Amino acid sequence: MVIDSERCPLTFAEFTLKEYMRDKNGAWIDEIPDSNDHSIDAARYAMMEDVLRG
Numbered sequence: 001m002v003i004d005s006e007r008c009p010l011t012f013a014e015f016t017l018k019e020y021m022r023d024k025n026g027a028w029i030d031e032i033p034d035s036n037d038h039s040i041d042a043a044r045y046a047m048m049e050d051v052l053r054g
Helices: 009-017 038-053
Strands: none
Touching: 009 038
């Protein structure tokens, strides 16, 4: 997937800034916060049929 940072700056920021959460000690937690992820959701929904088909 390629996102043009000049044509789609908000989508680019959304994909590049999203990261896993950390606990109080700074260790990574296997959880991604659910906020500001509309483009990520759209990409996931677009690919869902292919993923389920294998």
